[in-house]
Amino acid sequence: MEDRIRRLTAEDEAYLRDESHTVGAAEYIAFPRTEEEVRGVLRRAYEAGLPVTLQGGRTGISAGCVPHGGLVVSLTRMNRAEGMRRLEDGRYSVLVQPGVVLSELGKWVESKRLDTRGWDGESLAAYAEFCRGGEFFFSPDPTERSACVGGMAACNASGALSYRYGPVRDHVLALRAVLMDGRTVALRRGERFARGLVFELPCEDGSLLRGRLPGYAMPSTKNTSGYYCREDMDLLDLFIGSDGTLVALTQLELALLPSPAFQWCVNCYFPAEGQAIGFVKTVRDAAEKAAAIEYFDGDALDILRRQRAENPAFASLPPVPDGAAAAVCVELHDDERSRIQARLFRLGEQLRAAGGREEDTQVARTAADVAALKFFRHAVPESVNMLIAQRKKQDPVITKLGTDMAVPDGKLDEVVELYRRGLAEYGLESAVWGHAGNNHLHVNILPRNGEDYRRGKQLYARWARAVTEMGGAVSSEHAVGKSKADFLEIMYGPAHIAEMRALKRVFDPRGLLGRDNLFAFEKEGE
Amino acid sequence: MRIAVCLKQVPSTNEVRLDPETHTILRDGRQSVVNPFDAHALEEAVRLKESLGGHVTAISMGIPAAETLLRDAVARGADEGVLLTDRAFAGADTLATSYTLAAGLRKAGPFDLILCGKMAVDGDTAQIGPELAQQLGLPHLTEVCEITPVGEGRARVRRLTQRGGQEVEVTLPAVLTLVREINTPRMPTLAGVRRGEAASIVRWGLAELGVDESRCGLKGSPTQVVRTFVPVRARETAFLSGDARSQAEQLLKIAGEVLA
Amino acid sequence: MSGLIIDRARCVGCGRCISACPAGALVLEEGTALVDRGLCTLCARCVDSCPVGAIAVERGSAGAADGWRGVWVFAQQEGGRPLPVALELLSRGRQLADALGEPLCAVAAGGGEGLTRPLLEQGADLVYLCPALSGDHRAEPAWPELLARLTAEHRPAVLLFGATPFGRSLAPRLAARLGTGLTADCTELDIDPDSRCLLQTRPAFGGNLMATIVCPDHRPQMATVRPGVLPVSPPCPRPGARVVRVEPPALPAPLTRVLGEWTADPSAAGLAGAEVIVTVGRGIGVRKNLALARRLAGLLGARLGCSRPLVEAGWLPYDHQVGQTGVSVAPKLLLAFGVSGAVQHLAGIAGAEHIIAVNTDPEAPIFSVAHEAVVGDCVEILREMIGILEEKTK
Numbered sequence A: 001m002e003d004r005i006r007r008l009t010a011e012d013e014a015y016l017r018d019e020s021h022t023v024g025a026a027e028y029i030a031f032p033r034t035e036e037e038v039r040g041v042l043r044r045a046y047e048a049g050l051p052v053t054l055q056g057g058r059t060g061i062s063a064g065c066v067p068h069g070g071l072v073v074s075l076t077r078m079n080r081a082e083g084m085r086r087l088e089d090g091r092y093s094v095l096v097q098p099g100v101v102l103s104e105l106g107k108w109v110e111s112k113r114l115d116t117r118g119w120d121g122e123s124l125a126a127y128a129e130f131c132r133g134g135e136f137f138f139s140p141d142p143t144e145r146s147a148c149v150g151g152m153a154a155c156n157a158s159g160a161l162s163y164r165y166g167p168v169r170d171h172v173l174a175l176r177a178v179l180m181d182g183r184t185v186a187l188r189r190g191e192r193f194a195r196g197l198v199f200e201l202p203c204e205d206g207s208l209l210r211g212r213l214p215g216y217a218m219p220s221t222k223n224t225s226g227y228y229c230r231e232d233m234d235l236l237d238l239f240i241g242s243d244g245t246l247v248a249l250t251q252l253e254l255a256l257l258p259s260p261a262f263q264w265c266v267n268c269y270f271p272a273e274g275q276a277i278g279f280v281k282t283v284r285d286a287a288e289k290a291a292a293i294e295y296f297d298g299d300a301l302d303i304l305r306r307q308r309a310e311n312p313a314f315a316s317l318p319p320v321p322d323g324a325a326a327a328v329c330v331e332l333h334d335d336e337r338s339r340i341q342a343r344l345f346r347l348g349e350q351l352r353a354a355g356g357r358e359e360d361t362q363v364a365r366t367a368a369d370v371a372a373l374k375f376f377r378h379a380v381p382e383s384v385n386m387l388i389a390q391r392k393k394q395d396p397v398i399t400k401l402g403t404d405m406a407v408p409d410g411k412l413d414e415v416v417e418l419y420r421r422g423l424a425e426y427g428l429e430s431a432v433w434g435h436a437g438n439n440h441l442h443v444n445i446l447p448r449n450g451e452d453y454r455r456g457k458q459l460y461a462r463w464a465r466a467v468t469e470m471g472g473a474v475s476s477e478h479a480v481g482k483s484k485a486d487f488l489e490i491m492y493g494p495a496h497i498a499e500m501r502a503l504k505r506v507f508d509p510r511g512l513l514g515r516d517n518l519f520a521f522e523k524e525g526e
Numbered sequence B: 001m002r003i004a005v006c007l008k009q010v011p012s013t014n015e016v017r018l019d020p021e022t023h024t025i026l027r028d029g030r031q032s033v034v035n036p037f038d039a040h041a042l043e044e045a046v047r048l049k050e051s052l053g054g055h056v057t058a059i060s061m062g063i064p065a066a067e068t069l070l071r072d073a074v075a076r077g078a079d080e081g082v083l084l085t086d087r088a089f090a091g092a093d094t095l096a097t098s099y100t101l102a103a104g105l106r107k108a109g110p111f112d113l114i115l116c117g118k119m120a121v122d123g124d125t126a127q128i129g130p131e132l133a134q135q136l137g138l139p140h141l142t143e144v145c146e147i148t149p150v151g152e153g154r155a156r157v158r159r160l161t162q163r164g165g166q167e168v169e170v171t172l173p174a175v176l177t178l179v180r181e182i183n184t185p186r187m188p189t190l191a192g193v194r195r196g197e198a199a200s201i202v203r204w205g206l207a208e209l210g211v212d213e214s215r216c217g218l219k220g221s222p223t224q225v226v227r228t229f230v231p232v233r234a235r236e237t238a239f240l241s242g243d244a245r246s247q248a249e250q251l252l253k254i255a256g257e258v259l260a
Numbered sequence C: 001m002s003g004l005i006i007d008r009a010r011c012v013g014c015g016r017c018i019s020a021c022p023a024g025a026l027v028l029e030e031g032t033a034l035v036d037r038g039l040c041t042l043c044a045r046c047v048d049s050c051p052v053g054a055i056a057v058e059r060g061s062a063g064a065a066d067g068w069r070g071v072w073v074f075a076q077q078e079g080g081r082p083l084p085v086a087l088e089l090l091s092r093g094r095q096l097a098d099a100l101g102e103p104l105c106a107v108a109a110g111g112g113e114g115l116t117r118p119l120l121e122q123g124a125d126l127v128y129l130c131p132a133l134s135g136d137h138r139a140e141p142a143w144p145e146l147l148a149r150l151t152a153e154h155r156p157a158v159l160l161f162g163a164t165p166f167g168r169s170l171a172p173r174l175a176a177r178l179g180t181g182l183t184a185d186c187t188e189l190d191i192d193p194d195s196r197c198l199l200q201t202r203p204a205f206g207g208n209l210m211a212t213i214v215c216p217d218h219r220p221q222m223a224t225v226r227p228g229v230l231p232v233s234p235p236c237p238r239p240g241a242r243v244v245r246v247e248p249p250a251l252p253a254p255l256t257r258v259l260g261e262w263t264a265d266p267s268a269a270g271l272a273g274a275e276v277i278v279t280v281g282r283g284i285g286v287r288k289n290l291a292l293a294r295r296l297a298g299l300l301g302a303r304l305g306c307s308r309p310l311v312e313a314g315w316l317p318y319d320h321q322v323g324q325t326g327v328s329v330a331p332k333l334l335l336a337f338g339v340s341g342a343v344q345h346l347a348g349i350a351g352a353e354h355i356i357a358v359n360t361d362p363e364a365p366i367f368s369v370a371h372e373a374v375v376g377d378c379v380e381i382l383r384e385m386i387g388i389l390e391e392k393t394k
Helices: A010-016 A035-048 A102-111 A121-132 A149-154 A273-284 A298-310 A337-354 A367-394 A412-426 A450-469 A485-507 B036-052 B064-075 B094-108 B128-136 B190-198 B244-259 C016-020 C045-049 C084-100 C113-121 C142-154 C165-178 C287-300 C308-312 C343-348 C378-393
Strands: A005-007 A028-030 A052-055 A071-074 A081-086 A092-096 A172-178 A184-188 A198-202 A208-212 A248-258 A262-270 A292-297 A326-334 A362-364 A430-435 A440-445 B002-007 B009-011 B032-034 B055-061 B080-084 B113-117 B140-151 B154-160 B164-171 B174-178 B202-204 B224-229 C003-006 C026-029 C032-035 C055-058 C071-074 C104-109 C126-130 C158-162 C182-186 C188-191 C198-204 C209-214 C221-225 C242-245 C256-263 C276-280 C303-306 C333-337 C355-359 C372-375
Touching: A005 A035, A010 A071, A035 A071, A035 A172, A035 A248, A052 A149, A081 A121, A092 A102, A092 A121, A102 A149, A149 A248, A184 A198, A208 A485, A262 A273, A262 A337, A262 A367, A273 A292, A273 A326, A273 A337, A273 A412, A292 A298, A298 A326, A298 A367, A298 A430, A326 A337, A326 A367, A337 B190, A362 A367, A362 B190, A367 A430, A412 A440, A412 A450, A440 A450, A450 A485, B002 B036, B002 B064, B002 B094, B009 B064, B032 B036, B032 B064, B036 B055, B036 B113, B036 B140, B036 B174, B055 B064, B055 B094, B064 B080, B064 B190, B080 B094, B094 B128, B094 B202, B094 C165, B094 C182, B113 B128, B128 B140, B128 B174, B128 C165, B140 B164, B140 C165, B164 B174, B244 C333, B244 C355, B244 C372, B244 C378, C003 C032, C016 C026, C016 C045, C045 C055, C071 C084, C071 C165, C084 C104, C084 C113, C084 C158, C084 C188, C084 C221, C104 C113, C104 C142, C113 C126, C142 C165, C158 C165, C165 C182, C165 C221, C182 C198, C198 C221, C276 C287, C287 C303, C287 C333, C287 C378, C303 C308, C333 C378, C355 C378
Parallel strands: A028 A071, A052 A071, B002 B055, B002 B113, B055 B080, B080 B202, B113 B174, B140 B174, C071 C104, C071 C158, C104 C126, C126 C242, C158 C221, C182 C221, C276 C303, C276 C333, C333 C355, C355 C372
Antiparallel strands: A005 A028, A081 A092, A092 A248, A172 A184, A172 A248, A198 A208, A262 A326, A262 A362, A292 A326, A292 A430, A430 A440, B009 B032, B140 B154, B154 B164, B164 C256, B224 C209, C003 C055, C026 C032, C188 C198, C198 C209
């Protein structure tokens, strides 16, 4: 067991970083392979008073897995599927370790090839049925497919398809977790609830965790700002989106959805932002809900135009029509060809009414075309990251400032107006894209120098206040981690932050786990 | 310039699934798609038409459902779709397929250029292009990566060879099979999709083509599959032992088998 | 009667054939499977899916195969020497000819001693040599003419080609001209002792399935064979073997004319559509070892890619970078040398059908996706692989 913890050396430098491009520090690192090893590692850290930072694919952009001292526990070697279940409604679920990479999970499910070694009889029987039956998929689809499912659960990740199918939370049926002191809990959805805001949660050793949930009202938007808390809640939900601060997840049971027979993507272009936003609202009102409604502003489109022309790796991008200053990507899922076709043609009428042209509208109906449009969607953040990396070489203080805020339906125009006014007033370069269907746009401020970066942060904080006033969330899918702790305080205020701290103490009395995530660590009496 | 493009409908995946308990082959329910190589042939045809003017005919031999693929071809810029479909065409190997396709092309033609993908991903034979050319009595060039019509019934063609490539002048009409590097296929526009759905697809069977039934389909196919089996392949990573020399030999042997 | 035949007495009504059928041509009726011949494409997937062997594809039988004798190998050459695949074909051809008790012949063009001697040493009883033709692409239009004439004169039972771009262009043209069957890209050839037919085994469905194919009623039985698969036997010259010179065919004005040739630019990465890719990572140690990787890539007809650190170190340009921030690749075969396999890199090679990895660190994540792995010094393995391949081409 002990050899699982070793000193962190210069070669492990990558484990001090994530995609937030902030660099932390740690003295030790461990790569446990089993829940038993996780228990051993955490217990030893607990006894030694060593802070622990949990890591998966290190693809987060809120620095949630950047260590602030102590021990890094990378769960990436816990990357096996451990079983499968057939659910009562004919769907399936897969039991996975937290280090399973999303793209791998996708491949396993799509090809129906899972490594079944060590599975129990129930799992093997379910797997055989699964192979014989139709197609299934795991719907959460953050852009970064090299994310680990453990990390995705820790930050309640979403993606474009969350518009239709919901975030990771909606797909976790059960989980196993290890506390800092080595105790374990197992929870299945629908089995254990809080009473009001009070909860009792038994550990597998028979001991009982008792506590009180914070009393804030969560926004009625996509949200991953702080702990998920509401009266009488399912206690399983407490651990989803808890940012690696309460427990180490060691197994997740994830629901698989039947794949729709037809998955079409449509890229709609408009000469002006207002037209695109109007179109988003029309599409959102359609009787059959779209699977995804994504938005890209003119700056994002310009970045793509440049990449396509200059970078061979992006040459296969679908072209952005001349004159397009905004794009809306709509994804339609359906089981009937005639129905999806009718939906497509109706979309055409709506886009013409909004000021778009069917001649410019790209329709992906085959897997290859869908992949090309998804590449389009993913190429935007990818390109922005490359741009920022270049600028960082000139001034190391520069990093991307990307917002992750959602507002309630009805506030979409207002929030777009807020962003545009702020950007103009501060004179900042930006690119805006995101999940317009959920009123959840990522405004990416692209600092040209240190001064831009400083002012961008100011603007961001101003927006956090305004979005909170609109009843929105300061973090909607990227989680709070370390880099957005300030905004969480803006959103909920110090009293509720104190409630969160108290809740954390129930699980981690010494304040060792995920230190500085959600709120800054404060040395307190044990 | 009158251009024909041969399209084949193929399963969207080559995955062969086995029943974990009975070890029999399971076929997944995914849709059929156009052979990815053929998508590049269609794109090239449409680009040639756009730069030189002309007419693009998409042609396919297949089941009636392959009509979807021809509508999609129209959505991407083809002017018409021709489907060769008949019970008698079923079970064709490359010889019978090229015979039937040649008849369809003669009836739909004449054409200046007949474009095919380099091969179909489900059969991997790369034989249809040259066999078709022989059946039509036309010259053919494989592995084509660039086409430049130069007038006077000729085109200049660049093709890939083992060493690099060569430039060849070919007298039209000719059959060219294209590599994927030649272009990036476009996506249909919504306006194109509407055109595709509205298009009437020509359907020709045995009678319309006036072909010899004994040369079509299963009857016209000299080759037959006598056995299929799933290659035994280790599922987990195989760590090779031995000294460096023998490891290198093993790796090369495996590489040879994989590329076979 | 030809078509899909279901033995309803044997059928147990399990329905597996129905889920196997891509055309929706099968239904269950009164507890047994029934085929709709209007929909059936005779793809035979149901045949393989049936656990009780109740389904078969039957076909009528046509002409006879009598009077066709001998195994012929088309010996493609380059620079006056036969390509390795020609020797591979002769080695297996010798075994086939012996099984049939018939002669083995090679057909070659251009060249001289340097071309014919290896063919004779490899066991050809007879070499048909057309000195006036070049044995490669430049003479492409003449080849079907020549082979059609020789085939008509000498009636070989088997005619084999290397599945090189040239072979795969020439063989189907000839097959259509002769009106016979051709099996592409075989990996195994055998003689069925009962029917004396050539058993041609090849991968299907991207290698996920193997199929054995025969051509019972047409001659010659033609196949192309993937280079590098069949082993080369030790030399076994035949007593009385000889070379027969043949005249080139008279051709009308050719419809194709080669204007020029170029050799591939070795500096461009060209990873996107590559079938074979060699990737290198930090494990190759020093920059000069890149030359080894380049050499191996050249010998395998592969493209060279690398992991991010090498691009960051300036050893290779950006277009060589494989991974999420570089190029995503989907080769049939990827050989990774000294690549540890960061998650982002693994995402970029997720499309590779087959992965071989060499790394000193047994814990390297690349091994989790590799089909075959060698724990060891990748530079040493590179050297050995190059050595073996160079010996083979000598």
